[in-house]
Each structure stands twice: as C-alpha cells, then as structure tokens.
Amino acid sequence: MDNTLPPQQSMHGLTFNADLSQGPFYIDGQDTTPKLFRKRCEELGDRTAMREKTFGIWRSHSWSDYYTRAKRIGLGLVALGLKRGEVVSILSEDNKEWMYTDMGVQGVGGICSGIYTTDSASQLEYLVNNSESRFLIVENDEQLDKFLEVRDAMPSLIKVIVIEREGLHDFSDPDIIFLDELYEIGAKYDAENPGVFEASIEATKPEDTAILVYTSGTTGMPKGAMIGHGNLMYSVSAAIADAPTFRTDDQICFLPLCHILERVFSVNAPIAAGSTINFAESPETIFDNLQEVSPQTFVAVPRLWEKIYSQVSIRIGEATGMQKWAYSKALQAGAARAEAMNDGKEVPFGTRLSYGFWDMVLLRNLRRMIGMDRLRRGGSGAAPISPELLQWYASIGVPVLEGYGMTESSGVISINGSKSNKVATVGQPLPGAQVRIAPDGEVQYKAGNVFQGYWKNPEKTAETFTEDGWLRTGDVGMVDNQGYVSITGRVKDIIITAGGKNITPAEIENRLKFSPYISDAVIIGDKRKFLTCLVMIDQENVEKYAQDQRVPFSNFASLCAAKEVQELIRDTITEVNKDFARVEQIKDFRLIDVLLTAEDDELTPTMKLKRSFVETKHKELIGQMY
Numbered sequence: 001m002d003n004t005l006p007p008q009q010s011m012h013g014l015t016f017n018a019d020l021s022q023g024p025f026y027i028d029g030q031d032t033t034p035k036l037f038r039k040r041c042e043e044l045g046d047r048t049a050m051r052e053k054t055f056g057i058w059r060s061h062s063w064s065d066y067y068t069r070a071k072r073i074g075l076g077l078v079a080l081g082l083k084r085g086e087v088v089s090i091l092s093e094d095n096k097e098w099m100y101t102d103m104g105v106q107g108v109g110g111i112c113s114g115i116y117t118t119d120s121a122s123q124l125e126y127l128v129n130n131s132e133s134r135f136l137i138v139e140n141d142e143q144l145d146k147f148l149e150v151r152d153a154m155p156s157l158i159k160v161i162v163i164e165r166e167g168l169h170d171f172s173d174p175d176i177i178f179l180d181e182l183y184e185i186g187a188k189y190d191a192e193n194p195g196v197f198e199a200s201i202e203a204t205k206p207e208d209t210a211i212l213v214y215t216s217g218t219t220g221m222p223k224g225a226m227i228g229h230g231n232l233m234y235s236v237s238a239a240i241a242d243a244p245t246f247r248t249d250d251q252i253c254f255l256p257l258c259h260i261l262e263r264v265f266s267v268n269a270p271i272a273a274g275s276t277i278n279f280a281e282s283p284e285t286i287f288d289n290l291q292e293v294s295p296q297t298f299v300a301v302p303r304l305w306e307k308i309y310s311q312v313s314i315r316i317g318e319a320t321g322m323q324k325w326a327y328s329k330a331l332q333a334g335a336a337r338a339e340a341m342n343d344g345k346e347v348p349f350g351t352r353l354s355y356g357f358w359d360m361v362l363l364r365n366l367r368r369m370i371g372m373d374r375l376r377r378g379g380s381g382a383a384p385i386s387p388e389l390l391q392w393y394a395s396i397g398v399p400v401l402e403g404y405g406m407t408e409s410s411g412v413i414s415i416n417g418s419k420s421n422k423v424a425t426v427g428q429p430l431p432g433a434q435v436r437i438a439p440d441g442e443v444q445y446k447a448g449n450v451f452q453g454y455w456k457n458p459e460k461t462a463e464t465f466t467e468d469g470w471l472r473t474g475d476v477g478m479v480d481n482q483g484y485v486s487i488t489g490r491v492k493d494i495i496i497t498a499g500g501k502n503i504t505p506a507e508i509e510n511r512l513k514f515s516p517y518i519s520d521a522v523i524i525g526d527k528r529k530f531l532t533c534l535v536m537i538d539q540e541n542v543e544k545y546a547q548d549q550r551v552p553f554s555n556f557a558s559l560c561a562a563k564e565v566q567e568l569i570r571d572t573i574t575e576v577n578k579d580f581a582r583v584e585q586i587k588d589f590r591l592i593d594v595l596l597t598a599e600d601d602e603l604t605p606t607m608k609l610k611r612s613f614v615e616t617k618h619k620e621l622i623g624q625m626y
Contacts, residue, residue, distance in 0.1 A: 005029060012244040014272060016237035020432030023448050024206040025233040027272050032204040032229035034107045037271050041067035044247075049270075050277040052096050058278070058292070061096055066103070069096075069183070071197045074104030076186030077135055078196075081158050084109030084203075087131045087212060091115040091124065091146070092139035094253050094279050097163045097179060099267060101137050102257075106210055106229075108200045113212035113224065114258030121149040128154045131212055131224055131455060136160045137179075141167040144176070151175070206230030212455055213260045213407050224455035227260075231410040234448035235264050236272045238430035242417025243377060243401075245273035249296040250374075252289060254280035261382050264411040265299045287311070290371030298372070299379035302389075302513075305400060308370055309389055310516035310541050330358035334395035342394070342423060363397050372398050377418060379403055381411075384487060386510040387424040394423075402426050404487060408464060408471055410449035414485045425484040435485055436470065442491050443477040444470040476504055493611060495526045501583045503531070508580060515572045516541045522614050523586070524622050532625040533589040534618055535569055536596065542568070560593035588625040592618060 005026055007018040016027050030036040041049075044063040051058045077088060088105045090112065092098050098114075105112040113131050115124060117139070124146050128136060136157055138144050147160055160176045162168060168178075190197065210229045214222040245251070251270060255262035270277050275297075280289045286304065316327050333354040340347045347355075367373040378393070378400035385402055393400040403415035404426030414435065416427035429435045433447035450471045453461035464472055476494065477487040489504030496502055505523035512521040512533070519538040525531035539556065542565055546553055553559040569589065577585040592614075615622065 011240055012246065012273075014237075014240060016240060020234065020238050020430070020448065022432075023230050023234065025230055025237050025448055027233060027237050031206050031233060032201075032208070033210060033232055033268060033271060034103065034201040034204050034229075036233075037070070037103050037107070038067070038198070038201050040271055040274055044274055047274075048276050050096050050099065050279065052279045053281050066096075066100065069100040070102075070104035070107060071190065072104070072183045072186030073101050073179075074108040074110075074186065074200070075189045075193075075197055076182040076184075077105065077110065078108050078200075079185050079189040080135070080182075082108065082110055082134055084200075085111065085209070087111045087113050087133045088135045088137065089113045089115055089128055089131060089133040090137045090257075091117060091119075091143045092137065092163060093117055093282070094255075094257050094262075094266075095139070095163075096279065097137075097139075098257050099277075102211075102267060106204070107197055109204060109208065111209050111212055111226075113214070114256070114263075115214075116256055116258050117143060119146075121146040125150040125153050126221065127214060128157065130222075132156045134158050138162055140164040141171075144168070204229060206233065209452060211263065213258070213263065215407055223457055223460055225260075225407045226452040226455055227407075227410050228452050231449045231451060232264065232268050234432075235410040235412045235430075236268045238432060238447075238449070239269075239412055239415060240272070242420060243297075243379070243415055245269050245275050245297050247274040249273065249275040249376075250278055250293050251275055251297055252278050252280055252286070252293055252295050254283060254286045254289070255299075255301065259382070260407045260411040261299065261301075261405070265379075287371070291369075292371070294368075294371050294374045296374050296376045297379075298375060298377075299381065301382045302380055302385040303383075303519075305378075305380055305385060305389060305393070306513055306519075307538075309392060309514075310538055312366070312370065313516040314541055314544055326358075326362055330362045331392075331395050333358045334363060334397060335391065338391065338394035342421060359397060366396055367398060370398075375399070377401065379415075381405060384506050384510050386514040388511070388514050390423050404485060406473060408451045409445055409447070409473075410451060412449065413443075413445050413447075413473070422482070422484045425480070425486045427485065428483045429485065435479055437478060438466075440491065441476040441478075441488075443473045443475045443485065443487065445473055446470050495523065495531070497525055497531070497583065498527055498529045499583070503584055508576070508584060508586070511576045511579065512572065517545065517568055517572060522611055524615065524625070528626060530587040531583075531585065532622065533573065533586045534592055534614060534621060535589055536592050537565070537569065539595065556595055557593040560591040566591070590618075590621040590625060592621070 008015045009018040014028060017025050024031045027036055030039055041063045046062045046064060048060040049063040049066045050061050088110050090098055090101055102112045115127050144162055161179055161182050163179045165178055206229050208229055209226045210232055211227050212224040213227060214224050253266040257263055266277055278293045280286045336351045337347050337355040375398055378398060380400055381403045390400055401416040401421055405412040412430060414427040414429045436444050438444055474491050475487050476489050476491055477485055479485050489506040494502055494504055508523055509521045512518050517538055518535055520536040522534045523531055546559060549564055551562050551564045553562055573586050573589055
C-alpha cells in the first residue's frame with residue numbers, strides 16, 4: 001500500500017483510516033468516491049451492481065455496465081460544455097440512470113444535485129437557478145413538462161436530457177436531447193479522447209464538492225448543502241465498524257436519492273462494500289418489493305417502520321382467538337430475549353428455548369411475510385422513532401437500530417451498533433467524531449463529515465456554526481455517561497406554555513404515532529394554558545376499522561367526522577396521556593380532514609410535517625380548541 005497513506009485498519013474486508021479524527025479519509029486506498037467507484041468496477045466487472053424491474057421482471061446490471069454508462073454520461077456532458085465545479089441537476093425517481101449520472105458527473109469533476117419529483121415547476125426553477133445548473137436530467141414527459149413551463153426563466157441551462165422516450169417519440173426541440181443520444185456523444189468523445197475520464201477521476205480531491213443536497217425547506221427556502229468527497233468518505237468509513245455491509249448483501253433503494261440518507265446508503269455504501277442495490281418500483285410497492293428481495297440491510301424513515309407495524313397489527317386484529325393468543329406468547333418470548341440482549345446479558349436457557357419454539361412456529365413466518373427473514377440490520381433515521389416500535393421489532397426478531405444525522409453532517413452523526421445498541425437513544429457518535437451539549441440544550445457536532453457550507457450563501461453558513469467551529473444541529477438532546485446521544489426535539493419546536501413550562505413535543509407525538517390509527521400528530525401549546533393536538537389519521541387502517549364497525553362514510557372528510565372515529569382517536573390520546581405529567585397531557589384534539597401528500601406545503605418530500613405550515617394553515621382548527 002502507498003506509504004503516504006495514514007495508518008490503516010482492516011475490517012469486514014475493507015481497509016480504512018485507523019484514526020478517523022482527521023483526514024484525508026481512505027477506503028481501500030482511495031480518497032474520493034469516483035476513485036473508489038473506478039476500483040470497484042474494475043474488481044467486480046460482470047458481477048451484479050444493481051437490479052431494476054422491467055415489465056414486472058427483475059433485470060440485473062453489472063459493475064461494468066455501471067462504469068460504462070457513467071463514463072459516457074460524464075464525457076457526453078463534457079463534450080456539450082460541462083466544466084469542473086459546475087452543477088448538473090437530476091429530476092427523476094430512483095433508477096439506475098440516476099446513479100449512472102451521479103457517478104458520471106462526479107467522475108468528470110462536476111457536482112450532482114437532486115430535485116424531488118414532487119417539486120413544482122416554480123420550485124424546479126428556483127433550484128436550477130440557485131445552483132446555477134448547466135444541465136438538467138429529467139426522467140420522462142411528466143417532468144419535462146415542468147421544465148417547459150418555466151424554461152425561459154432558467155438562463156444557465158445549456159441542455160436538458162430526457163431519460164425515457166415514451167410519449168415523446170415525435171418530440172423535437174433544439175434545447176432538449178434524449179439519454180441515448182447523450183450516450184452516443186459520450187462514446188464518440190471517449191474514442192477521440194481516450195483516457196480523459198480516468199484522468200478526470202484521478203484529478204478529484206477530497207476537498208472538492210461532490211454533491212449538492214438541498215435542505216427540505218421546513219424554514220424558508222431550501223439551501224444547497226455542499227458536501228465534499230472527503231465528507232462522504234468519512235461518513236461511509238466511520239460507519240463500517242458497527243454497521244457493515246457485505247458483497248453478498250442485497251439492499252433496496254426507495255427513498256428519494258435527493259435525500260442524504262438514501263444517497264449515502266444506496267450510492268456510497270454499496271460502492272464501498274460492493275453490495276447490490278435493488279430499486280423499488282415505487283414507494284407504493286415497497287412492501288411487495290421487500291418480500292421479493294428480502295434484503296440483508298435496509299434503512300428507512302420511521303413512517304415506513306410504523307406502516308409495517310400497523311399492517312401487522314390490523315392482521316392480528318382479524319385473527320382467531322387462538323392465533324391472537326399465540327402471537328401474544330411469541331411476542332412475550334421475543335421481548336424477554338431482546339431485553340437480555342439489549343442489556344448485554346446472556347439469554348437464559350429457558351428464554352432461548354421459548355423463543356426458539358415460537359420463532360419456528362410463528363415469528364419466522366411473520367418475518368417472511370414482511371420481507372425481513374434475511375435482515376441482518378435494519379436502520380431508522382431522518383426523524384425520531386418510537387422506542388416502543390423498536391422494541392416490537394426486536395421482539396419479532398427484526399433488529400431495527402436508530403441512528404441520527406442531518407444533511408449538514410453528510411447523513412450521519414451517531415448510530416446504534418449491533419453490539420452497542422441502547423433503545424431510546426440514537427447511539428454513540430461516529431468514531432473520530434465529537435458531540436457536545438450547549439447550555440441551551442442544543443446538540444453540537446464536529447467531525448470529518450461536517451459539510452463545506454451552503455452554496456453561495458455565506459450568511460446562512462455562518463449561522464450554522466458556533467464561533468469556535470462546531471456545527472449547530474438545531475436539535476435538543478443529551479449525552480449519557482456511556483456516550484449515547486438522545487434527541488428530545490428541535491430547539492425551535494420547544495413549547496413554552498403560558499405557565500412557563502418547557503415541553504419538547506417530539507416524545508408525546510411519537511407515542512401517539514405508535515398507534516396503528518395515527519399517521520402523524522402535531523402538539524400545539526406555545527404560550528397557551530394547555531396542550532392540544534392536530535392528528536392525521538392512517539387512512540387505510542381507520543377505513544378498515546370503520547368498515548368493521550359498520551360506520552358509514554363517503555369520503556376522507558366524512559370518515560374523520562364520524563363519531564366512532566373521533567372516539568377511537570380520543571381513546572388513544574387518553575391512553576397516551578397516562579404516561580405523562582398533567583402539564584404534558586393533551587386536553588383536546590382535532591383531525592386534519594384532508595389527505596396530505598409531498599406536493600402539499602405541510603409535508604416535506606420525506607413525509608415529515610412542517611410544523612409552522614401546519615399551524616398556519618389550520619389556525620381555525622387550533623382556535624376551536626382554545
């Protein structure tokens with residue numbers, strides 16, 4: 001190995017920095033993602049890098065395919081005028097072309113920026129202009145229409161490239177070409193300039209900006225977080241020890257690749273590990289795709305883990321008395337085993353025997369039903385998750401470990417490991433990372449994956465750091481004597497009641513969301529005498545309840561208005577209230593009687609409620625409760 005590299009350690013078949021407190025950060029001797037990408041493609045060649053469904057059939061694509069396609073996209077863009085340090089935006093659902101573009105753009109020294117497919121034409125205009133993108137890759141005619149609506153307002157663009165021709169066979173426009181044409185341009189440029197792509201990859205440096213990830217815009221307009229190659233290499237290498245991914249692993253990509261969690265987990269980690277990515281057909285088919293793929297590692301947001309639990313709960317509710325009894329006994333055995341393992345104790349012989357029996361009789365089939373019979377490690381991030389939900393998964397033999405991070409920390413700050421897991425915490429800081437708690441309770445962070453700043457926004461960048469250079473997370477939390485980090489809420493979300501009591505609403509909201517009938521909840525009460533709550537019901541589960549109870553309803557609004565549904569939610573809130581002090585108890589509630597999607601202002605594309613939007617839009621409902 002090159003003697004100029006820092007001391008290296010080997011783990012899980014990979015080598016990386018022995019000391020992660022300072023960079024540059026290496027994985028298998030490579031200090032940028034494009035260099036590691038080239039190395040993996042050379043090593044793995046015809047092995048499967050990714051799978052994607054075409055006409056209902058899973059089709060494999062090799063590492064050689066990955067490299068060739070990325071190379072042609074990168075060189076095609078260079079031939080059309082892309083220069084190092086310039087931005088290319090992608091407006092597409094997750095697919096192989098998204099990753100080809102990502103690696104192709106980074107390979108020629110460009111910066112790749114993702115745009116959510118749920119964004120409107122005006123949001124597309126803002127993101128392209130703010131990033132000064134030179135090229136825009138769109139998936140299909142639907143996304144192309146957004147560009148056409150605002151094309152005159154985006155002067156920085158040289159060309160728009162469309163991935164799919166369907167519905168556009170007779171379309172012609174001098175500013176727009178199709179991806180197959182870009183491949184041809186790239187192949188021609190490569191033939192005339194051999195070795196240029198490889199030289200461009202070699203020229204990438206850890207301090208170069210690799211990607212732009214726009215914040216979700218919960219407060220003000222989205223900001224483009226500049227994340228460097230070194231930042232990404234640190235995030236991946238620091239997570240290797242407790243969250244390994246192997247070459248034999250299957251993973252599922254289903255969260256938008258615009259989001260930093262999915263970007264690191266589905267692009268960077270598989271390149272490091274050589275694992276296989278399987279693209280979900282859509283967010284709506286994720287449960288079917290989980291059953292088909294049965295991944296060894298899987299990371300999701302709490303909303304999905306809650307949904308799986310809700311579906312199981314509803315099925316159990318429909319079971320016979322004997323089946324319900326068996327499920328209860330199996331859960332008891334699983335909980336006893338999980339408790340011993342979580343405490344670091346040896347599982348008692350009787351507990352092992354009981355669990356083994358119920359695992360064979362019931363739990364194994366349950367895991368197969370939800371597509372997690374091969375799961376070695378599940379991860380939850382991007383928002384808080386209920387500890388009760390994590391305990392349920394542990395009881396059925398599905399290890400779901402919570403982590404914590406943000407866009408500005410390149411996705412990761414702390415994680416629970418398989419051998420160092422503490423439920424109700426977000427784990428210990430990454431190796432080489434530092435976490436401290438400010439006097440006002442804010443979690444602050446310093447490590448090699450702290451971002452480079454916001455794109456062309458030095459004022460906001462300065463606000464994100466303390467005077468001594470620590471990243472302000474905006475989260476309230478604590479660190480226990482074992483180094484485990486707990487997050488209790490957002491600094492800006494702290495409720496100060498009229499009586500002067502400080503309340504962080506996240507814990508109460510998470511307890512409510514553990515109910516299969518509640519999809520989301522927002523606690524209200526700042527500067528008020530008592531707490532109230534706005535509730536989003538789980539449409540599927542509440543509709544099923546209403547049908548079983550013969551409750552008449554004609555649409556979602558009438559379902560929310562039904563007396564029996566109101567009582568169902570009231571009973572859930574009453575039960576949750578028992579675990580909180582009187583000042584923290586919810587005195588009244590209202591149901592939001594419109595279905596929300598990521599296109600609505602109230603939700604981010606990763607399905608997190610924007611508290612300020614919710615409170616403003618539903619001011620009348622809130623007023624009724626006071």
